Structures are given as structure tokens and as C-alpha cells.
Amino acid sequence: MTLTALARASQRADFPRAPVAPFAVLRPLRGTKELVALRLEIDADIPARERLLNAAFGAERFAKTSEVLRAGRLPARGLALSAMHNGELVGTVRLWHIDAGGKPALLLGPLAVADSHRSLGVGGVLMREAIARASALGHKAIILVGDAPYYERFGFSTALTTQLDMPGPVERARFLALELSPGALDGAHGMIAATGAKAPRSRAKLASTRRRAA
Numbered sequence: 574m575t576l577t578a579l580a581r582a583s584q585r586a587d588f589p590r591a592p593v594a595p596f597a598v599l600r601p602l603r604g605t606k607e608l609v610a611l612r613l614e615i616d617a618d619i620p621a622r623e624r625l626l627n628a629a630f631g632a633e634r635f636a637k638t639s640e641v642l643r644a645g646r647l648p649a650r651g652l653a654l655s656a657m658h659n660g661e662l663v664g665t666v667r668l669w670h671i672d673a674g675g676k677p678a679l680l681l682g683p684l685a686v687a688d689s690h691r692s693l694g695v696g697g698v699l700m701r702e703a704i705a706r707a708s709a710l711g712h713k714a715i716i717l718v719g720d721a722p723y724y725e726r727f728g729f730s731t732a733l734t735t736q737l738d739m740p741g742p743v744e745r746a747r748f749l750a751l752e753l754s755p756g757a758l759d760g761a762h763g764m765i766a767a768t769g770a771k772a773p774r775s776r777a778k779l780a781s782t783r784r785r786a787a
């Protein structure tokens with residue numbers, strides 16, 4: 574295989590890659606003696622993750638502008654996390670490769686915690702773990718659309734997105750960013766675009782069936 578062909582093949586989602594080290598971290602559930610385990614999402618989590626997201630956001634989640642940047646893509650390697658308690662999925666967060674007006678970055682979302690487990694710190698531990706892992710994996714900035722009063726505690730702000738646009742309607746007050754490397758978004762200007770690996774056809778088809786069914 575020529576170097577050019579190899580470079581092209583390496584862009585494909587099914588190209589063999591060095592595995593991301595599996596991990597599991599335990600964190601206390603606030604105000605209880607229980608622990609929540611964070612780990613990489615596995616395929617067996619997907620039905621429970623989809624039920625959790627439907628319960629948290631309803632069917633309109635598929636109409637969100639951020640979804641345009643996620644549909645048909647795979648999340649960034651090592652950055653799809655599940656929070657497990659007593660063998661059940663109680664929280665989820667994923668991050669996605671994007672080009673943020675000329676700067677490589679990640680889009681975070683959706684983040685959701687099961688109604689039964691809210692205000693126990695699960696959202697916070699998922700966010701902190703996602704940010705730490707993104708930084709350790711060499712990513713430089715994270716963008717999201719969400720409630721500023723929640724995300725400001727992790728360092729997100731609207732100040733870094735003033736020159737950026739989403740490929741659809743977005744409330745500027747909810748359009749937030751965090752630099753993992755200072756200055757990473759300096760000069761970022763223009764439309765955000767998806768850059769992640771395309772999901773294999775079978776997975777993309779399953780996701781679109783779920784969208785239609787929701």
C-alpha cells in the first residue's frame with residue numbers, strides 16, 4: 574500500500590487503531606455511601622443510553638442544531654463515557670470532533686443523568702472526567718450548547734464563541750466554550766463543522782431508525 578493510500582485508509586472509521594486504555598474510576602454519590610463507576614461506553618450500553626436521552630430530552634433532541642454535527646459520526650476515541658450504578662447506566666456524555674472556525678476542537682453532548690440519580694454529583698463527575706480525559710488525549714478546546722448556569726462551574730463561557738456560528742439556530746447565551754490549552758480558540762472564526770470519522774453504515778442506519786422512531 575502506498576503512503577497516500579495508507580493515509581486515506583486511516584481516515585476510515587473501521588481502520589484498526591491502537592486501543593484507548595480501558596478505565597474505570599469510582600466516585601462517591603454525593604450524600605450517600607454509594608459509588609458511581611465511570612467507564613468507556615460499550616455497545617451494550619446503547620439501548621439504555623438512548624432510553625436515558627429520550628427521557629431527558631424527548632424526541633425533539635434530534636432536531637437540535639448540535640445533532641447536525643453528530644449525525645452519522647462516531648464520537649471522539651476514548652470520549653464516550655457511561656456512569657454506572659448497581660449495574661445500571663445512570664449517566665452519559667460524549668464528545669465529537671469538530672472544526673471550530675479553523676481550530677480543531679470537540680463538541681460536548683448530550684450530557685444526561687437519570688432522573689433517579691440527579692443532584693448526586695453524577696453530572697459533575699462525568700463533566701470533570703470528560704474534560705480531564707480530553708485534555709490528556711491532547712485536545713485543545715471544547716464547545717457545547719447548554720445552560721450556562723450549569724456549565725460555567727466547569728469553566729465554560731460565551732466569551733470564546735462570539736466569532737463562531739453553529740450550522741443552524743443557536744441561542745448565543747447557551748453557546749459556550751472552554752479552552753484546555755490557553756489561546757486554543759484565538760482567531761477561531763466562522764462556522765463549526767463536523768470532522769469526526771463517519772460511523773460505519775450499519776451503525777448510521779441504526780441511529781437513523783432510532784431518530785425516525787422517536
Ligand SMILES: CC(C)(COP(=O)(O)OP(=O)(O)OC[C@H]1O[C@@H](n2cnc3c(N)ncnc32)[C@H](O)[C@@H]1OP(=O)(O)O)[C@@H](O)C(=O)NCCC(=O)NCCS
Binds near residue numbers: 629630687694719
Ligand atoms: C443537567 C444534568 C446533566 C445535571 O446532572 P446532575 O447529576 O444532577 O448534576 P450534579 O449533581 O453534578 O449537579 C447538580 C446541581 O446542578 C444544578 N443544575 C442542574 N441542571 C441545571 C441547569 N440546567 N442549570 C443550572 N443548574 C443546574 C442542580 O440544581 C444542582 O445544584 P445543587 O448542587 O446546588 O443542588 C441533569 O440534570 C440532566 O440530565 N438534565 C436533563 C438533561 C440536560 O438538561 N442536560 C444538559 C444540560 S443543558
